[in-house]
Amino acid sequence: MTQNAVERDISLGEALEIAKNVSTDFAQLQAILSEWSGPFGLLDGETSLERLELGAKPLIVWGNLSVEGSILDLSQAGTLLVVLGNLQAKEIYFQSRLASSGRIDVKGVIAAGSADSGKILASGGLECRALIARAPLQVVGDAKSDFSFGPIQGLKTSNMLAGELFVDHVLDRPDDPMTADCDFTKLRERMAAGLEIIQAEPSSRRLQILSDLDDTASKLTLDLEDAGLFEVPEEVFEAKGLERLVLDFNDITVLPQRIASLKSLKVLSLDGNPIRKLPEEIGQLNTLETLSLRFVNLKELPDAISGLVHLREIFLTMSALRDFPESLVSMPSLERLSFWHCGEDEEKLKGFVERLSAMKQLKVLTFAQGGFSKMPAELKSLGFLDELHLIEQRLPEARQEEVRAWLPNTRVRFSI
Missing domain, CATH: 3.80.10.10 (Ribonuclease Inhibitor)
Structure with missing residues (x-):
């Protein structure tokens, strides 16, 4: 990946000190950071990437983060991405926690693919084309999404069938769109390949x-x-x-x-x-x-x-x-x-x-x-x-x- 900042490891104490000096919503962010014992990866400064793949180690970006393509959480149990600034990306697939002290702007899909509950902290607000959750997802902050699918707290879910919203390749039963649901494995694979997730005109x-x-x-x-x-x-x-x-x-x-x-x-x-x-x-x-x-x-x-x-x-x-x-x-x-x-x-x-x-x-x-x-x-x-x-x-x-x-x-x- 291409980036403008060098990654280094920091402890939980250092992560909390940085967040305290930057975040206007420190109490919420402190609670999220404290779920991990560390170490944390830190990108210190404005960061621009073609794509971002997250591993098991939580990542903190101290500054704005702009990703031309997708942000993908590839860890087994889910990890944490914290942006102490604004976050922009084409698409995001995460499994556990996503937080920004600024705005989160996503051109396409934000997908919460964990079988356990997830959480998004968007202190400056969130806007995306579609927000998709596999399990109960809590969104903290002003959120706007054209289409929402799944159990999402903090955002009204669209009254739509999976077969109406997603392209056939993302459905678990593409032969029967009336009873099909989203297959998150297929969704992540298509996202990694830069392919479409939702229909151009779901209606x-x-x-x-x-x-x-x-x-x-x-x-x-x-x-x-x-x-x-x-x-x-x-x-x-x-x-x-x-x-x-x-x-x-x-x-x-x-x-x-x-x-x-x-x-x-x-x-x-x-x-x-x-x-x-x-x-x-x-x-x-x-x-x-x-x-x-x-x-x-x-x-x-x-x-x-x-x-x-x-x-x-x-x-x-x-x-x-x-x-x-x-x-x-x-x-x-x-x-x-x-x-x-x-x-x-x-x-x-x-x-x-x-x-x-x-x-x-x-x-x-x-x-x-x-x-x-x-x-x-x-x-x-x-x-x-x-x-x-x-x-x-x-x-x-x-x-x-x-x-x-x-x-x-x-x-x-x-x-x-």
């Missing part, structure tokens, strides 16, 4: 989704997730052999009566839509096996839903249902039920359990958002279940063991 993914509707007649699957839809496109109903229809996270308020025309439909997913009512015609989907209604505004299910005689699983978590749908009790093939919620009304929960006890065909049951300090003994009647998942049930360990004792042949899981 083109939505345009491609809608253009696919031009030829629906022979389709078995239609994935229209997060496509900016306000209604179900008429073209959908031309796919008479359609088996799987995904309409998740759009702004659809009404499911048309024409849904009944999809006589071969096996999977229907409407997660994240502001749907308030389902048409009675949904009960005519005689081949339907999976119905997903998570994050919807439904307050009740139509009685006609009991006509779904082949329905094996229904997901109602995070819905607005006020009561347990009586129509579910008489569904002969239902094996998997996820339900939300019981509030903190123990009598209501007992009523739910009483209805569930009649559904002997159930194998997997999920209750979410309970808030109970104990569970009713009526749970003993659900011993026919293979699995019982109790989510948001903050029960003491002794209470959890009591429930497990009631259902010795059922796998009982508690999670928050």
Whole structure:
């Protein structure tokens, strides 16, 4: 690499003394530096590089740092880069800690690729084209990014699919962009080679989704997730052999009566839509096996839903249902039920359990958002279940063991 400053080693004490005299955010920087015992590499002065590869030894740049290409953290466990000045680069891949006492300006991507939590300290602010995190990432300082992907604290994450944001070569499943995620190994390899990471125009993914509707007649699957839809496109109903229809996270308020025309439909997913009512015609989907209604505004299910005689699983978590749908009790093939919620009304929960006890065909049951300090003994009647998942049930360990004792042949899981 080409540089204008000579690197030398310094101790933690020397690093803290330098940072104290330079940084306006010394307390934060002190905490980050103190995570390493040293030695630290120091580049003393303004530094310009073609590219920068970081090893296991933390590196401090005392002055501004400008990198024409990429900054890559190649260490196994992740290392630290501290710039006591402004930082400019084309792209940055880091795994642990990145800090600047000035601004961080990146033309392309900043990727936090560690499986553990990472942290960026940008005392003078941060701006980049895209910020990508594999695990929870904390950003301290004013941050601006056109696109953000992953669990990032301090920056709103873009509502985008991986297949919409990244080029295919960075996806773990490029053949299925609707379920693919970012492969950070491939991302780092492309970054090292100076190749593109994100699509030139990420919104083109939505345009491609809608253009696919031009030829629906022979389709078995239609994935229209997060496509900016306000209604179900008429073209959908031309796919008479359609088996799987995904309409998740759009702004659809009404499911048309024409849904009944999809006589071969096996999977229907409407997660994240502001749907308030389902048409009675949904009960005519005689081949339907999976119905997903998570994050919807439904307050009740139509009685006609009991006509779904082949329905094996229904997901109602995070819905607005006020009561347990009586129509579910008489569904002969239902094996998997996820339900939300019981509030903190123990009598209501007992009523739910009483209805569930009649559904002997159930194998997997999920209750979410309970808030109970104990569970009713009526749970003993659900011993026919293979699995019982109790989510948001903050029960003491002794209470959890009591429930497990009631259902010795059922796998009982508690999670928050």
